[in-house]
Amino acid sequence: MASGKMSRAEALECSGCSQACHVMLYSDTKSQLFGKTPIKHIVLMQMRFDGLLGFPGGMVKPSEETLEAGLSRELLEEIGIALPISVEDHVESCFAPASLPSFSSSRLILHFYVKKIEEELIREVEKAAASTASDHGLEVLGMVRVPLYTYRREAGLSYFLSHSFIGNARSQLVRSLLRLHLVAPDKLHEALAHALQMHARSAKDLQAALTYTEAQKRDF
């Protein structure tokens, strides 16, 4: 789940590689769902132009900018605010998984950052992302908060984890939740087990939709 890892410095030595930086922005919160389920933390992800879930960020140009300056530039485009990102926010660098969707022809290195901000800033980001951000409605189809709670046995985090993610975004989310102690290992494991069940149910639903459109295509 963490193959092809390298240091930030090693990554920069590859002049023929494409380099992309993404960041997980999160905050604490005291708000409660339906006035009783503690939400505890807010984690931001986004619906991308390709229809997949991922973290804000994008391609950077190491010949023209530092990785962190490039990431800030991407954040300005995607969330409407040029949040400062520093080397201290860097978590890991690795090659993009070959088995998962990629839109780059050269070898792609993914740099991942995590930055804790205030809840008020999360709200400002969401508002700017939906109004002033230049990528809104284009490269970004919307910002979403990740539910870290479990509601009525299996809703919440587990259903969210059953969606489709770009590259290694799901594993970056899972490992960050553990590293930052935002979700306990046993709770996360249980959520993933339920996510697989939800995922299997979803396959049947998708198959039914496929059969339906097959008939519609014939009648067209």
Place this chain on the structure above:
Amino acid sequence: MASGKMSRAEALECSGCSQACHVMLYSDTKSQLFGKTPIKHIVLMQMRFDGLLGFPGGMVKPSEETLEAGLSRELLEEIGIALPISVEDHVESCFAPASLPSFSSSRLILHFYVKKIEEELIREVEKAAASTASDHGLEVLGMVRVPLYTYRREAGLSYFLSHSFIGNARSQLVRSLLRLHLVAPDKLHEALAHALQMHARSAKDLQAALTYTEAQKRDF
């Protein structure tokens, strides 16, 4: 894919049933992805508190309000604007599928509406949803646009269709895209076939995450 259908009037005769109304808001657009792929239409969905994708709306109280007034009330809470919905916007009513997640104990009837609005109003909705809407960050985790285009052979609509949806939301989306001629039947069928492939790849990724947290749980 369309079992348990009934008329709006028949639905209202069931006094012991819970009633929920949802609406697909959409507009035309001239904007292009990366300046070359026509986006054509904007369709709004949302990330729900339970981690699933669905249409805006919620439970209504037929003893106190019309279905449409209840839906407008829900829209004010969820998207920050009380968009007027009329009987003419009604598309279909049916029992909620028993096989998919439900949070209601009584039998649930789902009413579905479709309303075309101006692109400018879509932008106002997204802005209000992320700022003034009372449900923001609680019952609603974010609004997202549905990509109806296909980018680089299989990204876009197909990846989006591979996510996890509440109740019959995915089939409502698929049938609405056909009924309103927003996507051609053969294109939609192809997107669903690619969605199933993406869904299968996602299962392996989820399984890897489960194995990873199993090890972390032991080391905890």
